[in-house]
Amino acid sequence: MLVFKFGGASVKDAAGVINLGKVVNSYAGNKILVVVSAMGKTTNALERLTTAYVNQQDDLNQIFDEIKEYHYSILSSLFAPGHSVYDEVANTFVEIDWAIEDEPHDDFDFIYDQIVSIGELVSTRIVNAWFNQEGIASKCLDVRSYIHTDNTYREGVVDWDKTRESIQKDVPALLEKSIVVTQGFLGGTSENFTTTLGREGSDYTASIFANCLGAESVTTWKDVPGILNADPKYFTDTIKFDELSYQEAIEMTYYGASVIHPKTIKPLQNAKIPLLVKPFSDPSAPGTIIREGAVNAFTKPVIIVKQKQVLLSISTNDYSFISEVHLSEIFGVFAENQVKVNLMQTSALSFTACIDYSLDRFTKLLATLKQSFKVKYNDELTLITLRHYTDSSLLEITSGKTVLMKQTNRNTAQVVIK
Numbered sequence: 001m002l003v004f005k006f007g008g009a010s011v012k013d014a015a016g017v018i019n020l021g022k023v024v025n026s027y028a029g030n031k032i033l034v035v036v037s038a039m040g041k042t043t044n045a046l047e048r049l050t051t052a053y054v055n056q057q058d059d060l061n062q063i064f065d066e067i068k069e070y071h072y073s074i075l076s077s078l079f080a081p082g083h084s085v086y087d088e089v090a091n092t093f094v095e096i097d098w099a100i101e102d103e104p105h106d107d108f109d110f111i112y113d114q115i116v117s118i119g120e121l122v123s124t125r126i127v128n129a130w131f132n133q134e135g136i137a138s139k140c141l142d143v144r145s146y147i148h149t150d151n152t153y154r155e156g157v158v159d160w161d162k163t164r165e166s167i168q169k170d171v172p173a174l175l176e177k178s179i180v181v182t183q184g185f186l187g188g189t190s191e192n193f194t195t196t197l198g199r200e201g202s203d204y205t206a207s208i209f210a211n212c213l214g215a216e217s218v219t220t221w222k223d224v225p226g227i228l229n230a231d232p233k234y235f236t237d238t239i240k241f242d243e244l245s246y247q248e249a250i251e252m253t254y255y256g257a258s259v260i261h262p263k264t265i266k267p268l269q270n271a272k273i274p275l276l277v278k279p280f281s282d283p284s285a286p287g288t289i290i291r292e293g294a295v296n297a298f299t300k301p302v303i304i305v306k307q308k309q310v311l312l313s314i315s316t317n318d319y320s321f322i323s324e325v326h327l328s329e330i331f332g333v334f335a336e337n338q339v340k341v342n343l344m345q346t347s348a349l350s351f352t353a354c355i356d357y358s359l360d361r362f363t364k365l366l367a368t369l370k371q372s373f374k375v376k377y378n379d380e381l382t383l384i385t386l387r388h389y390t391d392s393s394l395l396e397i398t399s400g401k402t403v404l405m406k407q408t409n410r411n412t413a414q415v416v417i418k
């Protein structure tokens, strides 16, 4: 059986949904599980909606109307008036109406997951209805009953035993009869609340299903020809990798190559399932295959750019050395606030860490750290990682930039620049 994952870019409009149907049809005769993300930039819009609700902003209804209009305009290009999918989508949006009717409470992450998840619940209903209209037999599965997580909202931790049991109990029989369509990015708690697996987590969903079902392969259908040595949004003159080892793919995603979610590779590597990254605009193109025994060929360094970085400089209030005890306290605060450290350095009097910026988490982090330490920070920075770098490539990437922090080892160079 095959697992396909279609991300937001592939279903950003009606043409995308039609194309998705054609891609799946071209694999007729295979058992296929299709994981779908929210359409286009819907998750970002739902994040704005969540913030507007929590802060009780005036533009709350306007943001919600725009999200609904965007989906209804896609629906009206695909389905005749009166098709049952209009009601299905409307009923799904009603869940947001219910959520925002009440006064917001304190648990931002919980509210976030209940609202933001609607993007995938809507997109899968639309894709499933499109398959059926096109004569492709399919069933839409509510992933929240299959991917079981703890209640770490916004970063649900998968309970693999429970998840495997649920998936193996039902999904193979369903795949005998039809295509199965399900939501990426979402999970469910034992109390039946919705969780999300972390931004861009739909790739991970595909790899969870593939691992549990012993899939032949996973294909993620993207708006790029495959995995390139750098993000084409920032660099011209990129090259595509025909194949990559699991190890290299894990390293690339760990450093922030956003083409694949970092948690995706491990479940596939563990079960030796290949991951194909292919362009949805040209399904017969080879793309990139990540597989056991792949030979990496780096004719150019791999460049990974992470924007919106903050450099935090933490020191004691009384000029004492930064000791292991201080570091342990600092890391405790990072862990509590789910802050990932991308790069760090210590000196006698200070500890410096480069972290991702997230408004709500950063405010809390800063407040907690300031209870025990002096904290200074620089924001709006960029972290660039070069894998398989050369001295000249490092010079070129930093030319004309202010380098605030730099670290190199045999394989990898990292610079924080302004």
Ligand SMILES: Nc1ncnc2c1ncn2[C@@H]1O[C@H](COP(=O)(O)OP(=O)(O)O)[C@@H](O)[C@H]1O
Pocket: 006, 007, 008, 009, 010, 037, 200, 221, 222, 223, 224, 226, 227, 228, 229, 230, 231, 232, 233, 257, 258, 259, 260
């Ligand atoms: N090394 C890379 N190779 C290819 N694409 C990359 C790379 N690094 C970042 N990207 C970005 O990843 C995007 C595709 O991933 P993503 O946006 O997550 O797709 P989707 O959400 O549709 O699954 C591309 O549009 C590209 O800008």
Ligand SMILES: N[C@@H](CC(=O)OP(=O)(O)O)C(=O)O
Pocket: 006, 007, 008, 009, 037, 038, 043, 044, 119, 184, 185, 198, 199, 200, 201, 202, 203
């Ligand atoms: N919709 C979610 C999950 C996801 O994986 O999306 P995409 O496949 O479009 O990156 C997000 O934007 O975070």
